[in-house]
Amino acid sequence: MLFISSTDLLILAGIAFGTWFAHGYIKERRENPNNLPPPPGPKGYPIIGSLFSYPRYKAWLEYDKWFKIYGDIIYFKVFGQGFLILGSLERVYDIFERRSSNYADRPRMVMMDWDYVFAFQRYGVRWRRHRRHFHDHFHPNVVSRYQPIQIDTARAFVRKLVESPDKFKHHIRYAFADSILQTVYGMSAEENESFVEHAEATLEGMAAAGNPGAYLVDIFPIMKIIPEWFPGAEWKRQANVWRYINSIVANSLWNMVKERVEAGTAKPCIATAMMENLPDDGSPESKEEEVVRREACANGFIGGADTTASTLTSFFMAMALHPEVQKKAQAELDQVLGGRLPEFADRPNLPYINAVIKETGRWQPVAPLAATHMNPKSDEYNGYYIPKDTYIIGNAWTILHDSELYKDPFIYNPERFLKNGELDSSVRDPTIATFGFGRRICPGRFFSDGSVFATIASVLAVFDIKPSLDENGKEIEIKPDMSDGLLSYPEPFECRIIPRSKEAEQLIRNSVFMT
Numbered sequence: 001m002l003f004i005s006s007t008d009l010l011i012l013a014g015i016a017f018g019t020w021f022a023h024g025y026i027k028e029r030r031e032n033p034n035n036l037p038p039p040p041g042p043k044g045y046p047i048i049g050s051l052f053s054y055p056r057y058k059a060w061l062e063y064d065k066w067f068k069i070y071g072d073i074i075y076f077k078v079f080g081q082g083f084l085i086l087g088s089l090e091r092v093y094d095i096f097e098r099r100s101s102n103y104a105d106r107p108r109m110v111m112m113d114w115d116y117v118f119a120f121q122r123y124g125v126r127w128r129r130h131r132r133h134f135h136d137h138f139h140p141n142v143v144s145r146y147q148p149i150q151i152d153t154a155r156a157f158v159r160k161l162v163e164s165p166d167k168f169k170h171h172i173r174y175a176f177a178d179s180i181l182q183t184v185y186g187m188s189a190e191e192n193e194s195f196v197e198h199a200e201a202t203l204e205g206m207a208a209a210g211n212p213g214a215y216l217v218d219i220f221p222i223m224k225i226i227p228e229w230f231p232g233a234e235w236k237r238q239a240n241v242w243r244y245i246n247s248i249v250a251n252s253l254w255n256m257v258k259e260r261v262e263a264g265t266a267k268p269c270i271a272t273a274m275m276e277n278l279p280d281d282g283s284p285e286s287k288e289e290e291v292v293r294r295e296a297c298a299n300g301f302i303g304g305a306d307t308t309a310s311t312l313t314s315f316f317m318a319m320a321l322h323p324e325v326q327k328k329a330q331a332e333l334d335q336v337l338g339g340r341l342p343e344f345a346d347r348p349n350l351p352y353i354n355a356v357i358k359e360t361g362r363w364q365p366v367a368p369l370a371a372t373h374m375n376p377k378s379d380e381y382n383g384y385y386i387p388k389d390t391y392i393i394g395n396a397w398t399i400l401h402d403s404e405l406y407k408d409p410f411i412y413n414p415e416r417f418l419k420n421g422e423l424d425s426s427v428r429d430p431t432i433a434t435f436g437f438g439r440r441i442c443p444g445r446f447f448s449d450g451s452v453f454a455t456i457a458s459v460l461a462v463f464d465i466k467p468s469l470d471e472n473g474k475e476i477e478i479k480p481d482m483s484d485g486l487l488s489y490p491e492p493f494e495c496r497i498i499p500r501s502k503e504a505e506q507l508i509r510n511s512v513f514m515t
Contacts, residue, residue, distance in 0.1 A: 031378045036385035039084065041076040042066065049077035058484050060368040060397040063087065067398060073384070082390040089405065089432060092394045094381070096373065096438030104439040105374040107391055116250045116295040117302055119371055119440070126292075133296040135443050137270045143446045146183050147344045147454075153179040154454040155341060155511040158462055162508050165497035169313060176308045177301070179451055184300040185253045186260075186267030192253065199249050199301055249302065254294040271297050300444065307366045308448045310489045314364040315356070315456055318412050319465040320478055320495040325414060326465060329356055330500070333461045339503065341511055342457040344450070351423050353457050355414035357449070360456075362430035363412050364480065368397035368488055370436045396433035462504040468494040 042053040053076065055062035066074050067087035074085040086092050095103050105123040115121065118130035136142075157175040161168060177196045178189035189196050228237050253271075260266035261275055274293040279286035319326045332352045333342065347354065373392040378385070401409040405428050406416055417427050435442040442448075459465075467475040481491040499505035 031388065032385045034380070034385075036380060036383060038082075038386070039073045039075040039384045040070040041074045042070075044077055047079070049079060049081075051078050054078050054083075058368075058482075060395050063369075063393075063395050064398045064401075067395075073382075075384070075386070075390075082387050084386060084390050084392045086392065086394045087398045088402070089399050089428070092399065092433070092437050095392065096394065096440075099379070099381075100438045102375050102377050102379060103373050103392060105376050106440070107372055107374045116246070116298055118295075118299055119436075119442070123376075123439075129292050130296050130299065131443060133274065133293055134299055137273070138300070138444050138447050140446045143450055144344070146179075146447060147450060149182050150179055150451050150454040151343065153182075153451070154458040157455060158341075158458050158508050159511060161459070161463065161497055162499060162505060166494075168316060168495070168497055172312045172316075173309045175455065176312070176451060180301050180447075181253075182269070183447070184270045184297050185257050186269030186272065187253065187256070250295055250298045254297055270300065307487060308451050310366045310487065311360060311448075311452055312455055313490045315360045315452075315459075316465055316495055316497075317478060317480055317490050317493055318360055318363065319460075320467050320493075321480065322412050323466070325356065325412065326460065329353055329414075329460045333457065337461060339507070341507060342454070342461055344454070346457070347453060350457065351418060351421065352414065353453070353460070354423060355417040356460075357452055357456060358417050358430050359412060359414040360452075361434045362400045362406065364482055364488070364490065365396050365400055365430075365434050366487055366489075367434075367436070368395070368482075369486070370394050370396045370433070371440065371486070373438070373440065394433070394437050399433045400430055462500055462508050464496075464498045464500050466496045466498065468496055 042050045044050045045052075063074070063085050064087070066085070072086065072088035073091050074087070076083050086095060106120055108122070109120050118127050118134070121127040121130065153175050156178070157171055160171045160175075164171075174189050174196065177199070181187050181189055181192060181196075226233050226236055228240065230236075257266055257269070257271040258275065261272060266272050274297065278290055278293065329352050332350060336342075336346055336349045342350070370393070373394075375386060375388055375390055375392065378388040380386070400406070403409050418424055419426075431445065435445040467478055470476050476494065478493045478495070479491070482488040483491055499508065
């Protein structure tokens with residue numbers, strides 16, 4: 001029987017680590033023949049790198065501080081994994097646009113099974129197929145066909161607000177879930193409440209685990225072999241729960257629509273359109289094509305419902321904090337609408353409302369760090385060496401709070417986007433950062449923008465939004481704080497949502513569906 005002492009194990013571990021370290025060092029020297037330095041960054045230590053500096057909570061705020069120390073491009077390592085953080089529009093454009101062919105990949109996300117979400121898929125043929133199917137139904141030349149659904153959803157939303165304004169956050173979530181479910185699957189949120197709950201659980205997981213390094217298993221994939229029962233393996237149990245929920249979100253509604261198509265009861269929607277010309281010869285190719293289209297539909301919900309809901313919640317917070325903005329928006333609506341609810345045809349005549357939409361997205365971005373990119377090949381940039389497989393993050397929050405782009409960036413001020421009563425094209429549109437960067441920019445942004453317009457215009461036409469009152473009738477202070485995570489949401493707050501007049505309340509109750 002072979003006996004190995006603890007000393008022998010330490011020696012073997014040291015040899016293994018030394019071999020791994022030497023291999024990495026030799027490989028890096030070979031790929032960096034000019035011996036260029038990496039970009040500046042926080043101090044690192046052997047093996048662990050900058051582990052003690054690596055921000056774990058609201059990292060975008062810590063990175064923003066680092067930019068003031070190291071400049072607008074920062075590099076550091078944690079356990080050998082490189083991170084490159086970009087803190088200006090110039091750096092983001094250089095890396096994600098001008099060099100997009102080498103910076104459009106994604107890190108492998110081990111913590112959750114997100115392979116069906118093309119926002120997290122590796123760059124390649126499979127991603128392009130998913131995105132093409134999605135783009136066919138959400139590009140700017142076709143999203144106008146969904147406007148009747150978006151107006152219907154907005155009107156149903158204001159009717160629910162007048163009945164139970166204290167549940168406005170719940171109504172926001174269900175309004176956008178309903179809009180996207182009708183568009184993609186021809187079904188309502190009310191008949192699929194369990195699906196909405198499952199989708200929200202998926203998005204909660206995405207918010208918690210979507211930034212690489214949030215869980216050590218992303219840096220050390222070998223940790224996947226740890227069994228669930230192992231002490232300290234709560235992350236493994238949570239990951240399995242998320243994977244189970246993801247399988248439901250990816251498959252259930254597509255299968256329901258498929259059954260309705262066969263029964264002749266399906267409503268026209270994106271899913272039925274994708275099924276119409278689907279090959280049905282039973283071949284592996286046809287089965288794979290169905291999987292791609294099914295997952296493209298699932299992306300429709302995952303990519304839009306909760307992110308749009310976060311934007312609308314921020315809007316309610318902003319209006320309660322800034323009554324002067326609310327009054328100007330309402331004055332414009334009153335002048336244009338003349339006592340009716342808004343339509344999409346009114347949008348060109350509502351520059352202040354459009355400015356409110358832009359400012360809400362800029363003020364509190366839903367994805368302050370966007371989604372992480374990765375480079376499959378090493379690169380040289382501005383005299384710096386960027387190793388292959390570096391995690392590259394564009395700090396959207398910093399860009400959208402850059403005082404050179406936006407004066408007084410921490411103040412909520414829609415008028416920054418206006419000049420002489422019209423939208424000012426010289427001011428950078430916040431979509432430069434709110435929907436991601438380069439080839440991986442969110443393709444659902446046009447649908448989301450339409451939903452946000454329909455809802456904001458409808459709400460301001462008929463409601464006043466004010467802070468809640470305490471037992472003494474004094475307004476309760478609202479702090480504009482956002483949560484941590486890949487997807488950021490306003491921290492809990494309450495507000496009063498009151499019909500502007502008896503006529504407004506009657507207008508709400510008499511609103512009718514368009515479709």
